Amino acid sequence: MHYHFEDFPAGTAYDLGHELLTAADITDYARRYDPMPFHLDEAAAHQSPFGGLVASGWHTGAVVLGRFVRTLLAHSACQGSYGVDAVRFLHPVRPGDGLSARAEVESAQPHARKPHLGVVGFLLTATNQDHTPVFRMRTRLLFARNGTTATSRAADGGREVTA
Amino acid sequence: MHYHFEDFPAGTAYDLGHELLTAADITDYARRYDPMPFHLDEAAAHQSPFGGLVASGWHTGAVVLGRFVRTLLAHSACQGSYGVDAVRFLHPVRPGDGLSARAEVESAQPHARKPHLGVVGFLLTATNQDHTPVFRMRTRLLFARNGTTATSRAADGGREVTA
Numbered sequence: 001m002h003y004h005f006e007d008f009p010a011g012t013a014y015d016l017g018h019e020l021l022t023a024a025d026i027t028d029y030a031r032r033y034d035p036m037p038f039h040l041d042e043a044a045a046h047q048s049p050f051g052g053l054v055a056s057g058w059h060t061g062a063v064v065l066g067r068f069v070r071t072l073l074a075h076s077a078c079q080g081s082y083g084v085d086a087v088r089f090l091h092p093v094r095p096g097d098g099l100s101a102r103a104e105v106e107s108a109q110p111h112a113r114k115p116h117l118g119v120v121g122f123l124l125t126a127t128n129q130d131h132t133p134v135f136r137m138r139t140r141l142l143f144a145r146n147g148t149t150a151t152s153r154a155a156d157g158g159r160e161v162t163a
Numbered sequence: 164m165h166y167h168f169e170d171f172p173a174g175t176a177y178d179l180g181h182e183l184l185t186a187a188d189i190t191d192y193a194r195r196y197d198p199m200p201f202h203l204d205e206a207a208a209h210q211s212p213f214g215g216l217v218a219s220g221w222h223t224g225a226v227v228l229g230r231f232v233r234t235l236l237a238h239s240a241c242q243g244s245y246g247v248d249a250v251r252f253l254h255p256v257r258p259g260d261g262l263s264a265r266a267e268v269e270s271a272q273p274h275a276r277k278p279h280l281g282v283v284g285f286l287l288t289a290t291n292q293d294h295t296p297v298f299r300m301r302t303r304l305l306f307a308r309n310g311t312t313a314t315s316r317a318a319d320g321g322r323e324v325t326a
Contacts, residue, residue, distance in 0.1 A: 033225040034232050036241070049242050057244060058221075058228055062196040065221055069197050078199070079212050081220060084250035089243075 003076035005118030005143040008105045016067035016101035016124075021055055023095035029059040050092055057089035060099070060135045064126050067101040077144035079117065087137040091128070098129045106138070110145070118143050166239035168281030168306040171268045179230035179264035179287075184218055186258035192222040213255055220252035223262070223298045227289050230264040240307035242280065250300040254291070261292045269301070273308070281308050 023042070030039035034056035037044035045053040093099065107121035119140055126135040186205070193202035197219035200207035208216040256262065270284035282303055289298040 033229045035229075035237060036232055037237075057246075058225055062221055062225065066196045066198075069199055074198060074200075081252060083220075083252055085248055087247035087250065089246055 003072060003143070004146040005077075005108065005110070005120065006146040007076075008108050008120045008143070010105050010108050013102060013104040014072060016064070016071045016103055018098055018100050019063050019067060020098045021060075021063065021093060021095065023053060026053060026055045026059065026093075026095060029062070030056055034058060053095055055093040055097075057087075057135070060089070060093050060126065061087060061137060063099060064101045064124050064135060064137070068103055068122075068124055072103065073141070079142040079144060082119070082140040082142070084137050084139045089135060091132050091134040093128065093134050097134075099126045099134065100128075101126045107140075111142070116145055118145050166235060166306070167309040168240075168271065168273070168283065169309040170239075171271050171283045171306070173268050173271050176265060176267040177235060179227070179234045179266055181261055181263050182226050182230060183261045184223075184226065184256060184258065186216060189216060189218045189222065189256075189258055192225070193219055197221060216258055218256035218260075220250070220298070223252070223256050223289065224250060224300060226262060227264045227287050227298060227300070231266055231285075231287055235266065236304070242305040242307060245282070245303040245305070247300050247302045252298060254295050254297040256291065256297050260297075262289045262297065263291075264289045270303075274305070279308055281306050 027040055030036065036056070038048035038050045038054055039045075039056045039059075042053050045051075102125050104123045104125075105120060106123050107119075109119050111117040111119055119142055121138065121140045124137050124139065125133060128134050190203055193199065199219070201211035201213045201217055202208075202219045202222075205216050208214075265288050267286045267288075268283060269286050270282075272282050274280040274282055282305055284301065284303045287300050287302065288296060291297050
Protein backbone atom coordinates (compact mmCIF):
# COMPACT_ATOMS: atom_id res chain seq x y z
CA MET A 1 0.00 0.00 0.00
CA HIS A 2 2.22 2.82 -1.26
CA TYR A 3 0.47 4.84 -4.00
CA HIS A 4 -2.81 6.44 -2.97
CA PHE A 5 -5.45 8.48 -4.77
CA GLU A 6 -3.46 11.70 -4.17
CA ASP A 7 -0.43 10.25 -6.02
CA PHE A 8 -2.33 10.21 -9.35
CA PRO A 9 -3.22 13.80 -10.31
CA ALA A 10 -4.70 14.30 -13.79
CA GLY A 11 -1.98 14.78 -16.42
CA THR A 12 0.56 12.48 -14.78
CA ALA A 13 2.02 9.75 -17.01
CA TYR A 14 3.97 6.59 -16.22
CA ASP A 15 6.34 4.43 -18.23
CA LEU A 16 5.15 0.85 -17.62
CA GLY A 17 8.20 -0.80 -19.20
CA HIS A 18 8.62 -3.22 -22.08
CA GLU A 19 7.66 -6.79 -22.92
CA LEU A 20 8.55 -8.97 -25.90
CA LEU A 21 5.96 -11.36 -27.36
CA THR A 22 7.33 -14.59 -28.83
CA ALA A 23 5.45 -16.92 -31.19
CA ALA A 24 5.15 -19.35 -28.23
CA ASP A 25 3.61 -16.62 -26.03
CA ILE A 26 1.07 -15.84 -28.77
CA THR A 27 0.08 -19.46 -29.50
CA ASP A 28 0.07 -20.53 -25.80
CA TYR A 29 -2.41 -17.77 -24.99
CA ALA A 30 -4.48 -18.55 -28.09
CA ARG A 31 -4.75 -22.27 -27.30
CA ARG A 32 -6.26 -21.47 -23.92
CA TYR A 33 -8.36 -18.36 -24.60
CA ASP A 34 -8.63 -17.40 -28.28
CA PRO A 35 -8.14 -20.35 -30.67
CA MET A 36 -8.63 -18.49 -33.95
CA PRO A 37 -6.41 -19.86 -36.76
CA PHE A 38 -4.55 -16.54 -37.18
CA HIS A 39 -3.54 -16.58 -33.46
CA LEU A 40 -2.69 -20.28 -33.38
CA ASP A 41 -1.02 -21.59 -36.49
CA GLU A 42 1.55 -19.92 -38.77
CA ALA A 43 0.45 -21.76 -41.95
CA ALA A 44 -3.25 -21.00 -41.44
CA ALA A 45 -2.41 -17.40 -40.49
CA HIS A 46 -0.68 -16.94 -43.88
CA GLN A 47 -4.06 -17.59 -45.54
CA SER A 48 -5.86 -15.10 -43.23
CA PRO A 49 -6.37 -11.35 -43.78
CA PHE A 50 -3.36 -10.80 -41.46
CA GLY A 51 -0.92 -12.71 -43.72
CA GLY A 52 0.83 -14.27 -40.71
CA LEU A 53 0.58 -15.03 -37.00
CA VAL A 54 -0.84 -12.18 -34.86
CA ALA A 55 -1.48 -11.94 -31.11
CA SER A 56 -5.03 -12.04 -29.79
CA GLY A 57 -6.08 -8.47 -29.03
CA TRP A 58 -7.26 -9.54 -25.56
CA HIS A 59 -3.79 -11.08 -25.01
CA THR A 60 -2.14 -7.75 -25.87
CA GLY A 61 -4.49 -6.11 -23.36
CA ALA A 62 -3.51 -8.71 -20.72
CA VAL A 63 0.19 -7.93 -21.30
CA VAL A 64 -0.41 -4.17 -20.97
CA LEU A 65 -2.49 -4.68 -17.80
CA GLY A 66 0.28 -6.95 -16.48
CA ARG A 67 2.82 -4.14 -16.94
CA PHE A 68 0.38 -1.71 -15.25
CA VAL A 69 -0.11 -4.04 -12.26
CA ARG A 70 3.60 -4.84 -11.83
CA THR A 71 4.72 -1.21 -12.19
CA LEU A 72 1.99 0.64 -10.30
CA LEU A 73 -1.10 -1.16 -9.04
CA ALA A 74 0.65 -3.86 -6.98
CA HIS A 75 2.38 -1.02 -5.11
CA SER A 76 -0.84 0.91 -4.51
CA ALA A 77 -3.94 1.06 -2.35
CA CYS A 78 -6.07 0.01 -5.38
CA GLN A 79 -9.47 -1.29 -4.26
CA GLY A 80 -10.72 -2.60 -7.62
CA SER A 81 -11.87 -1.50 -11.07
CA TYR A 82 -15.15 -0.11 -12.38
CA GLY A 83 -14.43 -1.56 -15.80
CA VAL A 84 -12.70 -0.88 -19.09
CA ASP A 85 -13.81 1.18 -22.11
CA ALA A 86 -12.64 2.01 -25.61
CA VAL A 87 -10.40 -1.05 -26.08
CA ARG A 88 -8.87 -0.65 -29.55
CA PHE A 89 -6.60 -2.99 -31.52
CA LEU A 90 -4.76 -0.38 -33.57
CA HIS A 91 -2.14 -2.48 -35.35
CA PRO A 92 -1.32 -6.23 -35.51
CA VAL A 93 1.12 -7.54 -32.88
CA ARG A 94 3.42 -10.17 -34.43
CA PRO A 95 5.98 -12.66 -33.03
CA GLY A 96 9.11 -10.84 -31.86
CA ASP A 97 7.36 -7.50 -31.39
CA GLY A 98 8.54 -5.58 -28.33
CA LEU A 99 5.72 -3.66 -26.68
CA SER A 100 6.27 -0.48 -24.65
CA ALA A 101 3.37 0.35 -22.35
CA ARG A 102 2.39 3.68 -20.81
CA ALA A 103 -0.33 4.94 -18.45
CA GLU A 104 -1.72 8.49 -18.39
CA VAL A 105 -4.04 9.85 -15.71
CA GLU A 106 -7.01 11.41 -17.54
CA SER A 107 -9.17 12.15 -14.49
CA ALA A 108 -8.95 11.99 -10.69
CA GLN A 109 -11.91 12.71 -8.43
CA PRO A 110 -12.81 12.01 -4.82
CA HIS A 111 -15.55 9.39 -4.49
CA ALA A 112 -18.95 11.09 -4.36
CA ARG A 113 -20.16 9.27 -1.22
CA LYS A 114 -17.13 7.52 0.35
CA PRO A 115 -14.67 10.13 1.71
CA HIS A 116 -11.84 7.59 2.16
CA LEU A 117 -11.81 6.71 -1.58
CA GLY A 118 -11.01 8.34 -4.92
CA VAL A 119 -11.58 7.37 -8.56
CA VAL A 120 -8.74 7.64 -11.12
CA GLY A 121 -9.25 7.31 -14.88
CA PHE A 122 -6.24 5.97 -16.82
CA LEU A 123 -5.51 5.79 -20.56
CA LEU A 124 -3.28 2.75 -21.17
CA THR A 125 -1.40 2.51 -24.46
CA ALA A 126 1.19 0.29 -26.12
CA THR A 127 3.52 0.93 -29.04
CA ASN A 128 5.77 -1.56 -30.86
CA GLN A 129 9.53 -1.33 -31.54
CA ASP A 130 8.77 0.93 -34.57
CA HIS A 131 6.87 3.36 -32.27
CA THR A 132 3.61 2.36 -34.00
CA PRO A 133 0.62 2.48 -31.60
CA VAL A 134 -0.77 -1.07 -31.39
CA PHE A 135 -3.26 -0.93 -28.51
CA ARG A 136 -5.17 1.40 -26.20
CA MET A 137 -7.88 1.27 -23.54
CA ARG A 138 -9.35 3.29 -20.71
CA THR A 139 -10.01 2.07 -17.18
CA ARG A 140 -11.33 3.67 -13.97
CA LEU A 141 -9.94 2.42 -10.67
CA LEU A 142 -10.79 2.99 -7.04
CA PHE A 143 -7.95 3.93 -4.63
CA ALA A 144 -7.80 4.58 -0.89
CA ARG A 145 -7.03 8.22 -0.07
CA ASN A 146 -3.84 9.24 1.66
CA GLY A 147 -3.79 8.86 5.42
CA THR A 148 -6.17 5.90 5.35
CA THR A 149 -3.28 3.37 5.15
CA ALA A 150 0.56 3.42 5.15
CA THR A 151 1.97 5.98 2.73
CA SER A 152 5.56 5.01 1.88
CA ARG A 153 6.32 4.54 -1.83
CA ALA A 154 7.80 1.33 -3.21
CA ALA A 155 11.44 1.71 -4.22
CA ASP A 156 10.68 -0.39 -7.34
CA GLY A 157 7.40 1.38 -8.12
CA GLY A 158 6.41 3.18 -11.33
CA ARG A 159 8.69 5.78 -12.85
CA GLU A 160 6.93 9.05 -13.51
CA VAL A 161 7.91 10.21 -17.00
CA THR A 162 5.92 13.42 -17.52
CA ALA A 163 3.88 15.69 -15.25
CA MET B 164 -15.74 -20.60 -42.85
CA HIS B 165 -19.32 -21.46 -41.99
CA TYR B 166 -21.12 -18.50 -40.36
CA HIS B 167 -21.22 -15.33 -42.45
CA PHE B 168 -22.51 -11.81 -41.87
CA GLU B 169 -26.02 -12.86 -42.94
CA ASP B 170 -26.16 -15.51 -40.18
CA PHE B 171 -26.10 -12.84 -37.44
CA PRO B 172 -29.26 -10.71 -37.77
CA ALA B 173 -29.90 -8.19 -34.94
CA GLY B 174 -31.85 -9.79 -32.06
CA THR B 175 -30.32 -13.24 -32.42
CA ALA B 176 -28.79 -14.73 -29.25
CA TYR B 177 -26.43 -17.65 -28.69
CA ASP B 178 -25.71 -19.88 -25.70
CA LEU B 179 -21.91 -20.01 -25.49
CA GLY B 180 -21.82 -22.82 -22.91
CA HIS B 181 -20.35 -23.08 -19.43
CA GLU B 182 -16.92 -22.99 -17.83
CA LEU B 183 -15.85 -23.59 -14.23
CA LEU B 184 -13.03 -21.50 -12.70
CA THR B 185 -10.89 -23.27 -10.12
CA ALA B 186 -8.57 -21.56 -7.62
CA ALA B 187 -5.65 -22.84 -9.74
CA ASP B 188 -7.15 -21.28 -12.92
CA ILE B 189 -7.49 -17.95 -11.08
CA THR B 190 -3.99 -17.90 -9.56
CA ASP B 191 -2.27 -19.26 -12.73
CA TYR B 192 -3.74 -16.42 -14.79
CA ALA B 193 -2.92 -13.86 -12.07
CA ARG B 194 0.73 -14.95 -11.79
CA ARG B 195 1.23 -14.31 -15.51
CA TYR B 196 -0.99 -11.29 -16.19
CA ASP B 197 -2.52 -9.70 -13.07
CA PRO B 198 -0.48 -10.33 -9.89
CA MET B 199 -2.69 -8.38 -7.45
CA PRO B 200 -2.79 -10.00 -3.98
CA PHE B 201 -6.56 -10.61 -4.16
CA HIS B 202 -6.14 -12.63 -7.42
CA LEU B 203 -3.05 -14.50 -6.26
CA ASP B 204 -3.09 -15.50 -2.64
CA GLU B 205 -5.98 -16.70 -0.46
CA ALA B 206 -4.54 -15.34 2.81
CA ALA B 207 -3.82 -11.87 1.36
CA ALA B 208 -7.21 -11.86 -0.39
CA HIS B 209 -8.94 -12.32 2.98
CA GLN B 210 -7.48 -8.95 4.05
CA SER B 211 -8.65 -7.25 0.82
CA PRO B 212 -12.02 -5.53 0.16
CA PHE B 213 -13.11 -8.78 -1.57
CA GLY B 214 -12.69 -10.91 1.59
CA GLY B 215 -11.29 -13.83 -0.42
CA LEU B 216 -9.73 -14.90 -3.72
CA VAL B 217 -11.40 -13.39 -6.83
CA ALA B 218 -10.63 -13.81 -10.54
CA SER B 219 -8.99 -10.98 -12.48
CA GLY B 220 -11.74 -9.22 -14.43
CA TRP B 221 -9.63 -9.43 -17.60
CA HIS B 222 -9.34 -13.20 -16.97
CA THR B 223 -13.14 -13.50 -16.77
CA GLY B 224 -13.30 -11.61 -20.08
CA ALA B 225 -10.74 -14.00 -21.61
CA VAL B 226 -12.87 -16.99 -20.53
CA VAL B 227 -16.03 -15.43 -22.03
CA LEU B 228 -14.19 -14.59 -25.28
CA GLY B 229 -12.83 -18.17 -25.31
CA ARG B 230 -16.39 -19.54 -25.17
CA PHE B 231 -17.39 -17.07 -27.95
CA VAL B 232 -14.49 -18.17 -30.18
CA ARG B 233 -14.99 -21.92 -29.60
CA THR B 234 -18.78 -21.78 -30.08
CA LEU B 235 -19.11 -19.28 -32.93
CA LEU B 236 -16.10 -17.36 -34.22
CA ALA B 237 -13.84 -20.33 -35.01
CA HIS B 238 -16.68 -21.61 -37.24
CA SER B 239 -17.18 -18.29 -39.00
CA ALA B 240 -15.78 -16.04 -41.70
CA CYS B 241 -14.68 -13.53 -39.02
CA GLN B 242 -12.04 -11.13 -40.38
CA GLY B 243 -11.10 -9.41 -37.11
CA SER B 244 -12.37 -7.05 -34.42
CA TYR B 245 -12.75 -3.26 -34.25
CA GLY B 246 -12.37 -3.38 -30.49
CA VAL B 247 -14.28 -3.81 -27.25
CA ASP B 248 -16.37 -1.33 -25.24
CA ALA B 249 -18.26 -1.14 -21.97
CA VAL B 250 -16.36 -3.93 -20.18
CA ARG B 251 -17.98 -4.21 -16.74
CA PHE B 252 -17.05 -6.40 -13.77
CA LEU B 253 -20.51 -6.73 -12.21
CA HIS B 254 -19.88 -9.22 -9.41
CA PRO B 255 -16.79 -11.01 -8.02
CA VAL B 256 -15.93 -14.38 -9.62
CA ARG B 257 -14.66 -16.80 -6.93
CA PRO B 258 -13.02 -20.26 -7.03
CA GLY B 259 -15.55 -22.93 -8.00
CA ASP B 260 -17.88 -20.49 -9.76
CA GLY B 261 -19.43 -21.89 -12.94
CA LEU B 262 -19.84 -19.22 -15.61
CA SER B 263 -22.53 -19.38 -18.31
CA ALA B 264 -21.79 -17.17 -21.30
CA ARG B 265 -24.16 -15.73 -23.87
CA ALA B 266 -23.86 -13.57 -27.01
CA GLU B 267 -26.60 -11.30 -28.38
CA VAL B 268 -26.47 -9.54 -31.74
CA GLU B 269 -27.22 -5.85 -31.07
CA SER B 270 -26.49 -4.54 -34.59
CA ALA B 271 -25.66 -5.88 -38.06
CA GLN B 272 -24.82 -3.62 -40.99
CA PRO B 273 -23.13 -4.05 -44.37
CA HIS B 274 -19.70 -2.41 -44.49
CA ALA B 275 -20.01 1.16 -45.78
CA ARG B 276 -17.29 0.82 -48.45
CA LYS B 277 -16.46 -2.90 -48.79
CA PRO B 278 -19.44 -4.79 -50.29
CA HIS B 279 -18.03 -8.23 -49.41
CA LEU B 280 -17.98 -7.44 -45.65
CA GLY B 281 -20.43 -6.73 -42.84
CA VAL B 282 -20.08 -5.45 -39.26
CA VAL B 283 -21.85 -7.23 -36.37
CA GLY B 284 -22.13 -5.77 -32.84
CA PHE B 285 -22.37 -8.35 -30.03
CA LEU B 286 -23.22 -8.00 -26.33
CA LEU B 287 -21.35 -10.74 -24.43
CA THR B 288 -22.49 -11.57 -20.90
CA ALA B 289 -21.73 -14.11 -18.18
CA THR B 290 -23.74 -15.21 -15.15
CA ASN B 291 -22.63 -17.45 -12.29
CA GLN B 292 -24.31 -20.62 -10.94
CA ASP B 293 -26.72 -18.41 -8.93
CA HIS B 294 -27.79 -16.61 -12.15
CA THR B 295 -26.08 -13.44 -10.92
CA PRO B 296 -24.63 -11.37 -13.80
CA VAL B 297 -20.86 -11.18 -13.25
CA PHE B 298 -19.50 -9.71 -16.50
CA ARG B 299 -20.49 -7.95 -19.72
CA MET B 300 -18.85 -6.29 -22.71
CA ARG B 301 -19.62 -5.17 -26.26
CA THR B 302 -17.55 -5.94 -29.35
CA ARG B 303 -17.89 -5.19 -33.08
CA LEU B 304 -16.57 -7.78 -35.53
CA LEU B 305 -16.05 -7.88 -39.26
CA PHE B 306 -17.44 -10.89 -41.21
CA ALA B 307 -17.32 -11.91 -44.87
CA ARG B 308 -20.76 -11.79 -46.52
CA ASN B 309 -22.49 -14.91 -47.78
CA GLY B 310 -21.37 -16.17 -51.19
CA THR B 311 -17.85 -14.80 -50.75
CA THR B 312 -16.59 -18.13 -49.26
CA ALA B 313 -17.99 -21.63 -48.49
CA THR B 314 -21.33 -21.51 -46.66
CA SER B 315 -21.82 -24.84 -44.85
CA ARG B 316 -22.46 -24.59 -41.10
CA ALA B 317 -20.33 -26.44 -38.57
CA ALA B 318 -22.16 -29.38 -36.98
CA ASP B 319 -20.67 -28.38 -33.62
CA GLY B 320 -21.29 -24.66 -34.07
CA GLY B 321 -23.24 -22.32 -31.78
CA ARG B 322 -26.71 -23.20 -30.64
CA GLU B 323 -29.20 -20.44 -31.34
CA VAL B 324 -31.33 -20.00 -28.21
CA THR B 325 -33.63 -17.09 -29.12
CA ALA B 326 -34.51 -15.29 -32.34
